[in-house]
Amino acid sequence: MSIESNSHAEERCSLSEISPLEAILFDVDGTLCDSDPIHFDVFREMLPEFGFNGGVPITEEFYVENIAGKHNDEMCSILFPNWDHERAHKFAEEKEARFRKLAPERLVPVDGLYKLRKWIEDRGLKRGAVTNAPRPNTELMISHLGLSDFFQTVVLGSECERAKPFPDPYLKGLQELKASPSHTLVFEDSASGIKAGVAAGLPVIGITTRNPPHTLLEAGATFLIKDYYDPKLWKALEELETRASNAEAGA
Incomplete structure (x- = not known):
């Protein structure tokens, strides 16, 4: 899948407005692990079974534009607008069951995730998953990645009044962590998730795991990284620490 971009959206590359950093919120799919290829394979297998697109399997481009990052109700309304809720729910349940069957053998963490985990734990930052x-x-994903004891809260869009791209899940995450939006950072990989974080008043770092960079910037990402080893990320975090230390010394 191409991630080339000719977008006019610009990276801001600074997190100075959240100094000192107190909390970090992560999306899960595509942000902690590269799960999109598994979801894509499931959709390519299932949709022809239901006669979608005349039985022709979807392309990666279609998946990115219409499915990636969306919650199941929104996804079903796009794919099958004439279906009733019960039929759409059964399709979504089957899709998720097939994903869970494949996931344990194929899920791997995004590169550098455990380096960032250690950095967060060493500084005692609050952390939550919002998905x-x-x-x-x-x-399944959090357990498989060995992060069950890492996250202090896990917020699901389906358990909020509105899922992403609305801000509700991120606002709930802040509330459960008792974290200030002025001192909290988000990691996301989809335009839908970035829009949710931005709408909640949070700076969002976009990860170009699968989705085109221009869509992430247009959604409002502060800047983009390839993975958690990206020097751009560590430069920004170092600048945050320096700013916080200077502020403390001058207090």
């Missing part, structure tokens, strides 16, 4: 994924999927 549109169903609870069984979320628990």
